[in-house]
Amino acid sequence: MSSKTKITVAHGDGIGPEIMKATLNILEAAGAQLEYDVIEIGEQVYLKGISSGMEPKAFDSLRETKVFLKSPITTPQGGGFKSLNVTTRKSFGLFANVRPCKAYSPFVKTHFPKTDMVIIRENEEDLYAGIEHRQTQEVYQCLKLISQPGSEKIIRYAFEYAKKYNRKKVTCMTKDNIMKLADGLFHKTFDEIAKEYPEIETDHKIIDIGSALIAERPEIFDVIVTLNLYGDIISDIAAQVTGSVGLGGSANVGAEVAMFEAIHGSAPDIAGKDMANPSGLLNGAVMMLVHIGQPEIAEKIANAWMKTLEDGIHTGDIYQEGLSSKKVGTQEFAQAVIERLGQLPVNMVPAVFDKSSTDPINIKLAPVTKSDKKLIGVDVFIDWDKDGRDPNSIGETLRKADANGLVLQLITNRGIKVYPDGMRETFCTDHWRCRFQKSDQSPISHAQILDLMDQVAKLGFDFIKTENLYSFDGVRAYSLAQGE
Numbered sequence: 001m002s003s004k005t006k007i008t009v010a011h012g013d014g015i016g017p018e019i020m021k022a023t024l025n026i027l028e029a030a031g032a033q034l035e036y037d038v039i040e041i042g043e044q045v046y047l048k049g050i051s052s053g054m055e056p057k058a059f060d061s062l063r064e065t066k067v068f069l070k071s072p073i074t075t076p077q078g079g080g081f082k083s084l085n086v087t088t089r090k091s092f093g094l095f096a097n098v099r100p101c102k103a104y105s106p107f108v109k110t111h112f113p114k115t116d117m118v119i120i121r122e123n124e125e126d127l128y129a130g131i132e133h134r135q136t137q138e139v140y141q142c143l144k145l146i147s148q149p150g151s152e153k154i155i156r157y158a159f160e161y162a163k164k165y166n167r168k169k170v171t172c173m174t175k176d177n178i179m180k181l182a183d184g185l186f187h188k189t190f191d192e193i194a195k196e197y198p199e200i201e202t203d204h205k206i207i208d209i210g211s212a213l214i215a216e217r218p219e220i221f222d223v224i225v226t227l228n229l230y231g232d233i234i235s236d237i238a239a240q241v242t243g244s245v246g247l248g249g250s251a252n253v254g255a256e257v258a259m260f261e262a263i264h265g266s267a268p269d270i271a272g273k274d275m276a277n278p279s280g281l282l283n284g285a286v287m288m289l290v291h292i293g294q295p296e297i298a299e300k301i302a303n304a305w306m307k308t309l310e311d312g313i314h315t316g317d318i319y320q321e322g323l324s325s326k327k328v329g330t331q332e333f334a335q336a337v338i339e340r341l342g343q344l345p346v347n348m349v350p351a352v353f354d355k356s357s358t359d360p361i362n363i364k365l366a367p368v369t370k371s372d373k374k375l376i377g378v379d380v381f382i383d384w385d386k387d388g389r390d391p392n393s394i395g396e397t398l399r400k401a402d403a404n405g406l407v408l409q410l411i412t413n414r415g416i417k418v419y420p421d422g423m424r425e426t427f428c429t430d431h432w433r434c435r436f437q438k439s440d441q442s443p444i445s446h447a448q449i450l451d452l453m454d455q456v457a458k459l460g461f462d463f464i465k466t467e468n469l470y471s472f473d474g475v476r477a478y479s480l481a482q483g484e
């Protein structure tokens with residue numbers, strides 16, 4: 001039986017085939033134990049009319065090998081094409097996006113030469129669930145969904161990653177001063193899981209100041225774990241401040257399948273000219289080798305690559321007069337790395353990967369303890385544009401609805417209380433949230449809600465949606481209105 005690991009390889013578009021060739025040559029020369037299942041993805045597949053950019057047999061290959069080394073692709077212009085990355089992430093449950101952002105100064109220009117951080121971004125939830133609705137003439141909604149297992153998975157992954165890669169600190173970033181329930185869940189889960197890793201320092205930053213600090217003092221961060229949207233934004237800020245956008249690799253990891261790639265795109269402007277820097281894909285491949293349990297080979301390649309940079313052998317994108325010794329093309333750069341296999345960098349800190357455990361990071365979720373859930377009210381959202389949008393007018397009419405004690409308590413407009421006792425200065429759109437509860441907030445039934453909705457419709461209102469109000473173990477599980 002072969003001891004080689006079979007991986008799925010896609011050569012991609014633009015510079016994809018050139019940088020993949022360079023990368024695979026280095027992997028082979030370093031002694032990586034790999035077999036390839038080559039699939040076609042990207043532009044040609046899209047143009048055949050397959051909207052995902054991947055043929056069905058590509059999915060079969062990934063299901064079999066579970067490891068995907070992917071070159072960048074070109075997304076054709078025009079509508080109807082689905083993002084291949086998003087499809088792969090969602091179909092295979094690749095919940096963690098891992099993006100190391102490291103300075104390679106002075107070879108790559110940066111104001112922050114000591115930067116060495118890894119951003120671990122939740123990849124499946126948040127506003128990226130893509131659940132959007134237009135509800136009124138004026139108001140559109142995008143649902144932000146944060147789950148307990150989703151948060152637990154990514155946070156445990158971040159701590160396990162820190163342990164495996166000998167990192168000292170994990171910083172969580174959220175906006176839980178505003179989104180107390182959704183982001184609050186992520187922060188609370190982080191605090192709980194942190195207790196299981198006493199050897200790792202922990203920290204929490206509100207995302208706005210956290211982003212500012214990444215731009216101003218990136219060297220204070222080690223591992224950062226955060227929600228999908230924040231992670232998307234800060235990983236680009238971090239890559240930019242380290243100057244390593246062109247050199248960075250990234251991993252998308254799931255319970256079974258993982259995908260490794262460069263951060264950059266297919267660079268059609270330099271395609272076919274042997275000018276592209278293969279380092280981004282190579283760094284992705286180094287992460288892949290650690291993932292599949294070949295850390296010695298990963299280490300050998302990472303160190304030879306740094307030594308090549310130190311020796312001034314540079315592709316055009318990082319070539320600097322006076323600092324670089326030789327400008328090379330894609331394949332010559334790969335050859336220079338191959339010649340340095342076995343050597344260590346002198347100025348940069350050599351890469352060291354844990355060889356004691358060659359298993360991929362495996363996340364086990366704690367069993368969920370069920371809470372006592374009680375229905376205690378309903379928010380009814382209404383599209384209403386009458387009577388000069390006077391909140392008192394809608395309020396006085398809706399007060400007539402009474403479903404066995406389930407009555408109007410307040411109305412908000414974009415989250416701000418406007419009835420009763422609103423402020424006349426508050427700007428109102430045509431989108432109203434009307435909260436119905438019993439005056440003592442005691443439990444209600446679904447039948448009462450149905451009765452209420454019938455009355456609301458008969459009063460002439462266009463209700464857009466309802467959102468039930470619950471308590472869990474007696475604790476209110478919805479936000480209060482601003483001004484309530």
Ligand code: NAD
Pocket residue numbers: 015071072073074075076085246261262263264265266267268269270275276277278279280317
């Ligand atoms: P890009 O990253 O391809 O290029 C931006 C600039 O960086 C260009 O000037 C390019 O020449 C340069 N560059 C990029 N990689 C380089 C490398 N390895 N060596 C030297 N120079 C390099 O971004 P873009 O131009 O916005 O996008 C081009 C195409 O890539 C688009 O079709 C886009 O949809 C796609 N894209 C794909 C992925 C992916 O597959 N993961 C990611 C981003 C963009």
